[in-house]
Amino acid sequence: MTDEPPITLYRLQACPFCERVVRKLDEYGLEYRSRFVEPMHSDRNVVKRISGKRSVPAIVDENTGLTMSESGNIVEYLEKTYGGEA
C-alpha cells in the first residue's frame, strides 16, 4: 500500500489562495496529498462534506484531527503547528 500523507489539501487549479497554502506546506517540508475540485462552487460537495463550506483551499490534517478552510486561517494554523520545527 502506498503511504498516504496525513495532510490532504482540497484545491482548485490556478487558485492563488491555494498556492499560498502550498507554499507554506513546502516551506515546512510537509507531505500532502492534493485533491482538485471543480471551479463551480455548486459542484464541490466533497469540500462541503468535510469542512462545512464549499470554499477552497481546505485542509484535513490527520496529525491533529483538524479540518479548516480559508487560506489565512490555514497559513496561521500551519505556522503555529509546524513553524517551530522549521
Add this chain to the structure above:
Amino acid sequence: MGLDFDVVDLPEADHPDVGDTAPDFTRPLVDEEFWEDRSLASLTDEGPVLLVAHPMDGAFPATYVWNEIDDRGWADDVTVVGLSISSVYEHKDLLGERGADARLFSDPGAGVAAEYGIEHDLDGMTGVTEHRPAVFLIDGDRTVQYAWVAETWPDFPNYDDVDAAIDDL
C-alpha cells in the same frame, strides 16, 4: 463484407499480456467529486482492477464502451477505471453522464499508452496521440489476467470475453 467503408488495420501492439505484470503508473484519477494523483498499484492493492483504455472522451467509441460497461454493471464486481488523453475536466463531464461508480485516469501526454504499447497516432489530428481501445483485467498482484488490444480502427472489446474473465477471478 462488401460494405463500402474502411476499417483500418493497426500495427501489431507490444502490450502486456496474460501473466505479465501490468506496468505501474501514476496519473490524476477522476471521480465524481475530485481528482488526485493515484497509482495503478494503489488500486490493485485493494483488489482486481479493470483498466479500460479508450479514445478521447466524446468520440463515439468512448461513449459506446462506457454505455456497455454500465449496462453490464462491471463496477459492481471489480474496480473499473478508464484511461484516455482527455483532461480531468472532460472526464468529470463523462462521469456526469455515464461510467457509474467508475473512475478515469487522465493521460494527456499518452505516456501510459507508450508504456503499455497501445499508442495510436491519429490521422488528420496532427500531434495527437491517444490510446487505442484496450482492456486489461489486472489482479491484486498486478498480474494481467485478461488482455485485449484493438487490432483495427475502430474496434470494440469482446464484452462477453471480459465478462467471463471477471467471473474467472
